[in-house]
Amino acid sequence: MNALVPLPILLSLATAIVTIFLGRSLRGKIVVSLGGGGATFVTALFLLWTVWSRGPVVHAMGSWPPPFGIILVADLLSSGIVLLASGVAMVALCYSVGYVEEEGQRLAYHPLFHLLMMGIYGAFLTGDIFNLFVFFEILLISSYALVAFAGEDYQLEASLKYATINLIASAAFLLAVGGLYGVMGTLNMADLSLKIRQLHDAGPLPTIFLLFVAVFGVKASIFPFYFWLPDAHSSAPTPISAMLSGILIKVGAYSILRVSSVIFVPLWPDVQTWILTLAAITMVIGACGALAQSDVKRLLAYSSVGQMGYIILGLGIGTPLALVSTLLFIVNHALAKAMLFLMAGVVIEATGTRDMGGMGGLARQMPWTAGAFLVGVMAIAGVPPLFGFFAKFLLITAAIEAGYGFLAALAAGLAIVTLWYLFAAWQQIFWREGNGHALHAPPRLMKGPGFVLAGVIVVGTVFLNPVVNFLRNVEAQMRQPANYVTAVFEEVSHRSGPSEESK
Amino acid sequence: MTTLLAMTIGTLFATGTFLVLRRNALKVIIGLSLISHGANLVLVTSGGFAGNRPPIIGPGGVGYVDPLPQALVLTAIVISFGVTAFMVVLLYRLYQRTGTVDMDQIRRLRG
Amino acid sequence: MRRPTTLIAEIVTRWAFPVIFLFALYLLLAGHNNPGGGFIAGVMTAAALTLQYVVFGMREVQRVTRSSYLGLVALGLTFALGTGLGSLVLGWGFLKSGILHLTLPIFGEVEVVSAVVFDVGVFFIVVGVTVTIISLLGREAA
């Protein structure tokens, strides 16, 4: 069963390889690509089921016991988010088939997509801090390539800026890993967790912790590290925008969650103020940026900045309730923002413009698209009854309970601003008198995926109890790093491989 | 050794930073390369300098330096090579399409 | 036809190339016990091929080698993934290396490590990637 853990990563890689081998065969690439994505999704389901029923599952690469070898750990958090990622990826893939032009698909689109997914899954599953760096780089470089995929000026520009900023972050990551290794002599997260708890004097660890937070903050696009996001997320091909905003930025939040809940547990007070401050500023910046946009994708991108502010805010408050809200935000934003991007792509395809001023009146011609878009808008704006509301509600509750009245008020106030710009955007696109231009009908494969996500959001709202219950379990597991550590080191006693024989 | 190396690495980061803050995109990429040199050296420095022979097991097996940072750096070097290669080509394409490598002029995306 | 470089450069390169390539192979095979390994060997090979490009010109070399290096990358990835999956299927976990001790007539005691196959995969990938990038750019520059 433990072999299930690396499978999402390996399946993605294998799919990528096969699609490279397939050369320029379009049909073959699409079939393999969708098949691989589907298989990964199914694997992720099994993985989550396994973890749910058996507790954290650990896979030691090469059978080398932790802390020496690299291990992959699937606990509820990681397997849950892997499932989320693979689901959204599958939807985005289907969309891509309709969206990405044939030549692009014949080129490297499919392998790059799956390699991106490989990086994402790896980053979620790995239990080794340096391996995390490697997977970060995988997902980053494939996203640079995908952002620049269609080769337009602005895409190249966005990709260059995105890559530059993230390269600096990578250097900082190495600095942090080097520092951590210099002090602790190990790279395994569970081992680090054990050892840091034994320390009486934290020494330079606060520095390192903050460095990690900053590095992950770049991925999570916290202020002042977010500058790449509005450019990259708005310029990328639409399904990639959906993946970047839906899943990729969550990797940063996830990593902060990981290092703070597993490794640096005793040092949390040292960074909490920073995190809260930056999260608050991020929320404001996201709102400011979104208010200024007339380009629908750029607006959605800025909205992602703001949402990341909420996610990080919950993380910073750090109470169980706040963490549940953060998780709920992650799920909500992953589904809703991905859906909004996909639908924005439909609208752009139909009207031939990204400028909302040039759209209008689409509700008459595309009522279902309008409805789905509205669901997304409501979800992001946290309009009840969709579960985006509950994320917001829990966050505010948690902030109040933890005594952060100001932050609660800020979150509430900015929620209104979010509501404003999203509804205004929706109005601009779907209401008003149409400009009378003939609409270009987007392929069905582009519309379907958005509806699927909208459906998932609605169904998820109806069955919110199991979702929240699951997230509470996730949170409870996170709160007990001992579980994680035990699961990792139990691995040693369970395994018996050739290395045992040679000793 | 640590102090002098720290100074060296600091200089690599500083010069890299200075270059990254220039207008010419090529300088930016060169700056990034310097920074990644620095970062690689950080990793190799992290293990400290105990030991005085390369980690290649031979007779009289003591005094090896810490092999792990070396392996990590190897990975890091390769990765930064890959990324640099990509960026160089990206820059090339950008120049082809926009006719400039001036980062102050490559600012269609703003606001 | 105009020479991309000169006669002297060409002749020296013809002499140097096999040595460099052999050295690369040596680094590949010796890598497990001495400095070297798939990556280093791969870059070395790529450097040798680059030298060929530089001296003989892109067109000439492509006429001679004719192969697609993208396929080489995919092949290398298959090698690397294959060794990992092989051990996974055998129930040892991903990328578990096996060691085989052989005693051969002339070579004496030889250790065959399955991880070396992985290293060969790495070698292919590195050669493929480096050479393709350089030749693509070279074609642009030409």
Next chain:
Amino acid sequence: MTDLLAGLLIVIGTFFLAVGSIGLIRFPDVLCRMQATTKTTTLGACTIFLAAALKFGYSPIALKSILALWFLLLTAPAGAHMIARAAYRGRVPLATHRMVADDLKEVVERSAYLSEHNIDL
């Protein structure tokens, strides 16, 4: 004995390396500097390689040193030739006031003329 010889070679090699670098600094134009490096630096390095070969006797180090030596002797002149050619054709300013002959000038100018007017002979 071998140690003594090796030591001597090291001294010689080091001397030539230093001289090469000094020449590199002092000579007036690129072609003259090249004269310094291709000869002295190459010989200096070769001498030191030889010293290593001598010091370690029949050993991997020695064999590889010899290989490196051979390789250096093979390639250094070719490299120098390529640079010199590029330099001259790129019209690097030379110390012309000291030059006593230039047989290449005419040839290069002719070929430059031909290539400028797209004439392929």
Next chain:
Amino acid sequence: MSLLLHGALLVVACSTVLCLYRIVMGPSVPDRIVAFDAFSTNLAAVVVLLVMRDGLVELIDVVLVLTILGFVGTMAIAKYIKKGDIVD
């Protein structure tokens, strides 16, 4: 012997500095390439001296690599310099 080697290392290191001077000061690009070539050869010598000093067999491969790559690099630069680049 060790003292000699140490001295030799010192001298060669200084000689490397001279090469660097030429790389930095140019004035022309071929000057820099020549200096670069000499620089890598000097570094190869440094490595050989280190090998001799510490008896580290493992490092000798580096010498070969440096020699080979010095050549490859020089050829590449020599080929790809532009006319406009030759003179600063």
Next chain:
Amino acid sequence: MKTQKLWILTVLLAVVWCFLSGGFTLANFLMGLLMGTLTLVCFRPFFPWQPSPRRLLQKVPAFVRYVPRFVYELIKANLQVAYLALHPQMPIRPGIIAFRTRHRSPLGITLLANSITLTPGTLTMDVSSDGHTLYIHTLDIAHPEEVREGIRQGLEDYTVEVAD
């Protein structure tokens, strides 16, 4: 094709392999043959040179005469450069002279050109496209014809015997 003649190259490569693997043992040599073959298989068209063993053997005496001459010139060259480089006034009279060579084989031209570069005060700068004229930069030219004569007698006589 002359595949049958490739064995000599393979053996040469096997020797190089032995250098690389640190010893002339049978195992290394066999491995070298394998690797040499691999090299030739992979990059066959890069090796147009097909030496015949007999001609190779014939060249040995010439080669033996050439090597000491070359080493002598090499040392002389270095001392000369050292003298010039360290001399306070730096008494040089540089210039570029054309040199028509008797060599006709590419290998010979290359050998001569390299030898010229490594020997006193001369450096092969360029070679004409037919390969028959070498352009040589010289550090200290008293008279161009003297330099040409020096090269002819000091090197070309020997290299022509070795490779042409």
Next chain:
Amino acid sequence: MILLLVVLLCPFVAAALTPLLARYLGTRTGWWAAAVALGNTLALLSLLPPILHGATVQYTLSWIPVLDANLTLMADGLGLFFALLISFAGCLIMAYGRFYLDPREQHGKFFAYMLLFMGSMLGVVLTDNLIALFVFWELTSLSSFLLIGFWDDREASRYGATKALLITASGGMAMLIGFILLHQVTGSWELQSILHQGDVIRASSLYLPILGLVFLGCMTKSAQTPFHIWLPNAMEAPTPVSAYLHSATMVKAGLYLVARLHPVLSGTEAWVYLVAGVGMLTLCVGGFLALAQDDLKALLAYSTVSQLGLIMALYGLGTAQGVVAGSFHLMNHAAFKAALFLCVGMVEHETGTRRLSQLGGLWGAMPWTGVFTLVAAAAMAGLPPLGGFVSKELFYEATLQVPEPGVRTLFPILAVVGSAFTFAYSLRLVYGVFFGKPGHPPKHPHEAPLGMRWSPLILAACNPLFGLWPAPVDHFLLEPMAAGILREVVHVHLALWHGFGLPLVMSAVTIAAGLVLYPAWARIQQWQGDVFSRVSLDAAYDGSLHVLSRSGRDVSLALQSGILRRYLLWIFSFLSLLVLSTFIWDRVSVVPVEARSVLSYEGILLVLTIVTSIAVVLAPRPLPAVILLGGVGYLVGILFILLYAPDLALTQILIETVSLILFLLVIYRLPPFIPEHASPGRLLRDGLFATMVGGAVAAVILATAGQGYFPSIAEFFLRESVPGGGGRNVVNVILIDFRGYDTLGEVTVLAIALLGVFTLLARKDTR
């Protein structure tokens, strides 16, 4: 009782089905919607008997039990009254809407939204759970948004929709925080439990915040001054929507909540001053504004504002009398105001205009409409023998008996003033439309179709009924409702004739003052026009949105300048700040571990590296810069040798050469370095930043390198390399075995880089 759930879900299900049914029903969709509402009304009536006996009807559907957010349905007198109001008014208005809407309009969409609203509104009044209540509360805002924007091609509709949404949602957000605080105090989300804890709540330090925040929500929803500004703009909605949402039901949600929380929040001075004070203010402001309107719907909108203020004031008095009076007036208001809206709708439908200046003398053409309007307006004006008269008398009486001394004289005066305005604008409405000079409407007026007249007839007929025969109202509606609010048994005995007393005098004064005010409407109109062109709450709303969006644009343009360097300055400075801060605040010490001394040549090589890297910065052209970069790379390789890392040295040197070639191939095509034109100040600044970054990095290294709090795991690799990994080169064994996964990732990165390059270069088109 599951019936409650059925009643609640029925409109939602019906709403979902409506677009589908509309394809077959066409213009008859309205009947379907009205039938649903009627069914709901009947079902709710069946709940009346138990509630009359003081029982409550409950049903719980668990939704998110882990968050205690369940669909706890509870119907008591208050809830049932509202539910009946919602369903019954819904039935009448949707039946009316079927005629009102043009056959070419999207009936399916319209009635789906209406039913969605009806369900949401039922949810508000029938849930016991505050979270669920909030959910429905926001859903009413959403459906109101959709309905106001029904004619989405009109700019004014979109403006009104957004305005209503923003203001009510803002209040809702405040209310949500209030609920959260309430939950903190009481530990429950269930009203059943919260309503028992009045003393706890009032004693809590959070009482004032709770009161303020929750009341803010009620104020915005019920259009209390100064948040009344959205209601007039909401009149852009089709008239049935105005009648239903913006007079009869949705705007009463705030009143409902005030009534609902009456037991726990009232009983303090703060309650009276806040709730009643705001109510009184709203009463007067609304009336004053209503009188001057030219647009009939605007007049009705402000009148609604005013009347809602009246009811709010009554609830705010905190007395049982006030509650009864308020509840009764609420009922009356629903009847007369809905009737008036429908009548205005008919006028508009038949004449094509709503402007008083274009109307007049319609009595002859539209007698039925005229009668309905007259009756309803008279009720609004508080004339006997209509229900409005009774409730106004009760209002006066209640204001006269305020316990708080500070407002004992003020409130009655304000009550009279507000009512005088009410009288005046009622008069203006009736007279201006049906009497006086005939106007010049765009269409030739005639009576509205019969089907359209039924609903206003029924609604208008309620008014004399309430006034002349209040007993059933007392018994079946008012008593249970008051009991629901006050949570105690209340006996109400309403009568048209109250006997002589101060209230009657006040009524007389009201009528007199109203007659005085009426002719002044034109002057008031002019005055308002003058003032509002300079300063108004609407302008404040628009201005604040404008300021918000402009400052958003300014901030994002300032930060997202498009200039990479500025982004990097932020990032670098923040990274170094973060790092350096820990050395100061967290007192991280910098005590380097020096395990090895520096030999002379090592020193030279290190310094050489430093110098070379600085030389890269100074390089004048791309090529030298790249060559020097290669030099740095080689030197780093040599440093690796000094650190006993042959594999690294090999890799570094190889990679450096290949990178050099890559750079060469590219700069071959790139332009030379452009002059930076950097001022010395900027160079100095960049230099300082660079130094700061370098210093921070050096500090981190000094603080961490080789500190070794724990033995490194590297021992394992050295030990296991040969036996376990089968190789003596530990680094290689780590790479391809112990940490082969990293290597797999690393080569994947390379492959991706290639794919990226491949794609970039495959796109052939150039500028």
